[in-house]
Amino acid sequence: MANRTRIAVIGYGRFGRVHALRAQAHPAFEVLCVVDPQPGARNAAQADGFNAIASLNDLPRGVEAASVVTPADTHAEIAITLMHRGIDVLVEKPMASSEAEIDTMLDAAQATRRRLFTGHIERFNQALMSAPWDTTPGSIVFSRQSRLPGCSHSVVLDLMVHDLDLAAHLLRCHTPDSFHILSVQEHGDGVSAQVAMGSTVVNFHALHGADSSSATIRWHKATAVCELPLSHRAEPTQPDALTRQYTAFHSMLKGQPSHLASAMEGATAARRALAIAARL
Numbered sequence: 001m002a003n004r005t006r007i008a009v010i011g012y013g014r015f016g017r018v019h020a021l022r023a024q025a026h027p028a029f030e031v032l033c034v035v036d037p038q039p040g041a042r043n044a045a046q047a048d049g050f051n052a053i054a055s056l057n058d059l060p061r062g063v064e065a066a067s068v069v070t071p072a073d074t075h076a077e078i079a080i081t082l083m084h085r086g087i088d089v090l091v092e093k094p095m096a097s098s099e100a101e102i103d104t105m106l107d108a109a110q111a112t113r114r115r116l117f118t119g120h121i122e123r124f125n126q127a128l129m130s131a132p133w134d135t136t137p138g139s140i141v142f143s144r145q146s147r148l149p150g151c152s153h154s155v156v157l158d159l160m161v162h163d164l165d166l167a168a169h170l171l172r173c174h175t176p177d178s179f180h181i182l183s184v185q186e187h188g189d190g191v192s193a194q195v196a197m198g199s200t201v202v203n204f205h206a207l208h209g210a211d212s213s214s215a216t217i218r219w220h221k222a223t224a225v226c227e228l229p230l231s232h233r234a235e236p237t238q239p240d241a242l243t244r245q246y247t248a249f250h251s252m253l254k255g256q257p258s259h260l261a262s263a264m265e266g267a268t269a270a271r272r273a274l275a276i277a278a279r280l
Helices: 014-025 039-047 072-084 099-112 152-171 241-253 263-277
Strands: 005-010 029-035 065-068 088-092 116-119 139-145 179-187 190-197 200-207 214-221 224-229
Touching: 005 014, 014 029, 014 039, 014 241, 065 072, 072 088, 072 099, 099 116, 099 263, 116 241, 116 263, 139 152, 152 190, 152 200, 152 214, 152 263, 179 263, 190 263
Parallel strands: 005 029, 005 065, 065 088, 088 116, 139 200
Antiparallel strands: 139 214, 179 190, 190 200, 214 224
């Protein structure tokens, strides 16, 4: 593809590496560099064929866009620095780890006139290429668990935030008055929350330290219970969710519509996760 978007990937941990490899393989992007302060991460990136640098101060000329795949408490500082350098940003979920950081990111996007997006990858799950129901259910249950360890706060910010955005996306409930927390419960390494989203009652269950990783959506249709598994690999002939997210990112950079989470939508999901975590 001619005129590929020149991109930098910030962070080369487990998921940062996947981001870099997907962007590298995508015909719409040219990965100019990977940025990571850790020598081991840079060595790994170089072994994978990337130009690896230690600091944003060393960014090569010509970077047009960046993916920020670093710990959530670093998202704001990195994204703001990039936007002030004229670079459009895709920041991994959660958008930020505090209300103050969310506000500063939104302010920076407005001040710099840069485009800021949030990587809510479940929007591009192959199982959700179309709405899973014909009419909006009166109640929905989202369940998500991970083998990775964590605490109740990280369960909400790292896991439940996926489904908070996904529910808002499917139900079109992004405005503040469309979301009301009904109850929050902590149980071991997991958290359950019941909320009202528009006219639908939504139950969220998230758990770290499980025997296996999985995610499902469950709802009632007439007298039947419907369940949709979200944890599955893409068919060999189909692009995976992250590749589809990069396609959507490129579309938005070119002024074309897509389902990529906007800065405001990412902020909404993060704020809702923070509000639930504050109840623990």
